[in-house]
Amino acid sequence: MTIIDRGSDGTDLTLQGIGTPRYDREQRVGFFTDTSICIGCKACEVACKEWNDVPADGLNFLARSYDNTGHLSADTWRHVAFVEQPTTDPESARSGVRWLMSSDVCKHCTSAACLEVCPTGALFRTEFETVVVQQDICNGCGYCVSACPFGVIDQRKGDGRVWKCTLCYDRLRGGQTPACAQACPTQSIQFGPLEQLRERAAARIEALHDQGVDDAQLYGDDPGDGVGGFGAFFLLLDKPEVYGLPPDPVSTTRDLRTMFNAATAAAFGLLGIAAATLLGQRRG
Amino acid sequence: MVPDATPMSYYGQPILKPPTWKWPIAAYLFTGGLAAGTSLVGAAARLHGDRRLAGAASAATMSAIGVSAGFLIEDLGRRSRFHHMLRVVKITSPMSVGTWIFSIFSSLAGASAVAEIGEKVGVPARVARPVTAVGQVGSALVGPALATYTAVLLADTAVPAWHEARRDLPWVFAGSATASGGAMGILLSTLAPLDPSDGFASGPRRMAVVGAALEVGADEAMHRRLRAVATGDTDKPDIGAAYTSGSPRVLAGAARAASVTGAATVALAGRRDRPRTRLLAAAGALLVLAGAALERFAIFHAGKASTTDPVYTVGPQRLRLVPPARRP
Ligand code: SF4
Ligand code: SF4
DSSP: OOOOOBOTTOOBGGGGTOSOOOOOTTSOEEEEEEGGGOOOOOHHHHHHHHHHTOOOOOOOOOOBTTBOSOSOBTTBSSEEEEEEEEOOOGGGTTTTEEEEEEEEOOOOOSSOHHHHHOSSSOEEEOTTSOEEEOTTTOOOOOHHHHHOTTSOOEEOTTTOSEEOOOOOHHHHHTTOOOHHHHHOTTSOEEEEEHHHHHHHHHHHHHHHHHTTOTTOEEESOOTTSTTSOOSEEEEESSOGGGGTOOSSOOOGGGGHHHHHHHHHHHHHHHHHHHHHHHHSOOOO | OOOOOOTTSSTTOOSSOOOOOOHHHHHHHHHHHHHHHHHHHHHHHHHHTOHHHHHHHHHHHHHHHHHHHHHHHHTOSSGGGGGGGGSOOOTTOHHHHHHHHHHHHHHHHHHHHHHHHHHHTTOOHHHHHHHHHHHHHHHHHHHHHHHHHHHHHHHSSSOHHHHTTTTTHHHHHHHHHHHHHHHHHHHHHHHSOOOTTOGGGHHHHHHHHHHHHHHHHHHHHHHHHHHTSBOSOSSSOBGGGGGSSHHHHHHHHHHHHHHHHHHHHHHHTOSSOOHHHHHHHHHHHHHHHHHHHHHHHHHHHHHHHHHHSTHHHHHHHHHHHSOGGGOO
16 A cells, blocks of 8 residues: 655655654654644544444433534543534634534553553553553453543443543554544644654644634643653644543542552551550569 | 433433442452451450460451451352462552452461460460461451552542542541451450450550541541532532431441440440450450441442432532633
8 A cells, every 4th residue: 555645746754744643653642632723623522432332321411512422431432522612703703603522532541541440451651652452351340530630531331441542553453543633624633753753743832823813722742741742743723621620630649659659658557556555564 | 202411411321330339349348358457356355475466366366367368259249260360460459459368467467366276276386486476466457558558549539429538438447457457356355354453454445446446536527528529419519428328327327326436335335344344345346347347338329329329429520621610
């Protein structure tokens, strides 16, 4: 198979988010979800379900704009959020509403709390530095569910194991683009080597700020954040919490030393109290 | 018309997934602590030379740890895969570390119990007794780790009411396990009365009282710390609010009341194990046990409650990014 990633004039199309990005097994890959161009078509949700054979999650009417999916779950690995914001912007004068649409996904965190707390080793980091559950290992202990600061991973009812986005591990191994990015008609979901995506995002946010879109912000692009940067990061048009995302997520395991130290001190305290109260009064 | 999305979250939806853990995990927090505390009473009795109490404590420890194993497996999504926990030793996973602590504790306690039974059915005492003693004392040395790792298990999550309590939870659990062990010691010596002239009888009573005091004190410190983590919300101004509404409020209040009255009753019964005060002490011990169990359930449910309201997740994070002084 020939991969065409150059235009007829020789320009690198992958930098524009077109064509199959080139990546190799030593490279960290991820998603850059640019919500400013999302049209809310949900092609990503459908493509993900189809490719990964994710079961139905019910026919619900949530009365949340055009969103009847609700949130990411064991059976929803891409979720398109719809926010209708009242606005006085003359461009939206007719509807009086500004639309925010965003396709959410597992962040494939650099410091992935889910992976760190997993007691069976079911969750692991792949050669592409993505975070994946091995379904033949997971015993459904549920620890990862409580550890994820984004509420991504969850237990599947009736199955008992946990499920989430694999960043299409099988497709990656075949040198392909993940199903959602492949299906996205607007390049709102861009896939590629993370370094490249970060550069592209930096250019995009600068362009938006130049256009006067002051609220536009990158979310998860900074390796210095509480989870060491996301493997799947976003460009948002409002505060993260508006989209149901935590504004300053921190991997819980960053405090592990504090916790183990406190527990060790308390354990010795317990031993000391027991010794003092039980052995303290030796009488014949 | 579509309702406005509140600035706090997406249609008021939770950010986090609630823990998948159900009541068996809360119950295990109690029974695991009870096993740990009781193992200490047993080891002390063994060292003291009180073989009757030591044997009773060993049986009680084994029952508590057996029930604990049942609770832990019951809560798994795939029970037949419980042994996958033993595939790895993973220092970043408190559940993995805890699995190994649990395994070592139960092996030592089990070896001790088996040797004791062995002696009854004819194994020579010179073989059986050292195993009984070493197993029992060994398990008691691991016991404190068994009692406190569960605090790290809860704290090492994104659950606000658990993670923010990370410095105090181990002390609450240590106090709770100490109180439970002392209370179990009182009950066991009520069933098999000790020689009143033996000073050892006062041990479990003191242990129960000091343990309950630590439990209540550390619990109070934990609530204070949680109240210091502001959310910026008017209804639920801080994470401590997870404890002051709904079922956690009832459970926490009942836990406090039971622990305090229980400990007071035990103290009132006096230090000596006399027939006159024996029932009073036993009643106090039952209250102390109830207090310890209720405390675990209160913490468990407060944690769950703190995941279902996005205010506890978004509020402190937003304040962290934009401290109140800098807000417009
Ligand atoms: S978003 Fe959650 S599930 Fe995904 S890698 Fe990060 S911690 Fe794990
Ligand atoms: S539920 Fe499965 S993937 Fe999650 S921590 Fe437990 S064993 Fe690991």
